[in-house]
Amino acid sequence: MIIVESKRKKIENILKKHPNAIIADVTSQAKDGLVRLSPFYPHGGIPVPFSEGYTATCVEGIWQGLKVFENEDIDTSMFRNNTMKGIKRTVRKHGCVLGHRKGVYGTEILGYMEAKHQIYIPTYRWMLEHKAMDIIERLRKASETKTIVLLDYNTCCDVDDEAKPLSHAYLVKAYAEGLYPFDDLRLSNGIDNKEDLPTQLSLFD
Structure with a gap:
């Protein structure tokens, strides 16, 4: 299971709500390799x-x-x-x-809505597929048996909300789980076959 929570919340309060969860900061302030999921991270190209x-x-x-x-x-x-x-x-x-x-x-x-769908979401998806698929694969595998809490400053998970900035952590969740706007991803990429997933990967490597 993958959940999106606010980075502004206290970790102890998040863990009370989601006991034994793995806390994964995916903002530009992350102190490990998950910073690569931030829209601000300079992958290049x-x-x-x-x-x-x-x-x-x-x-x-x-x-x-x-x-x-x-x-x-x-x-x-x-x-x-x-x-x-x-x-x-x-x-x-x-x-x-x-x-x-x-x-x-x-x-x-x-x-705003057109730009979100035609510029931001496709660009973030390209970044995930070409620059961060190793993290996505680890996240998929870990979420099969653990609760993963993704921390983001924005927590809006409604792609069509015109009033609030979309959470990029939600796009990570959506991509990993095959949810809208990536709801056709699991079938098109064949990732429902668990044999295709890595078996010995750490989310934080």
């Missing part, structure tokens, strides 16, 4: 959607870089940020968000 020839160091760099504000257009320098800091672009500095440009050279401005 992540394709920018609808932008042939462009890659970025991290998922968040793409999401922030393609934002369009009333006082500023996209910022491709975000694609190169490998520090895990200074990636957020705020309304306080740039004015109201108009949407996300559909690619560096695109003319279409996507609304």
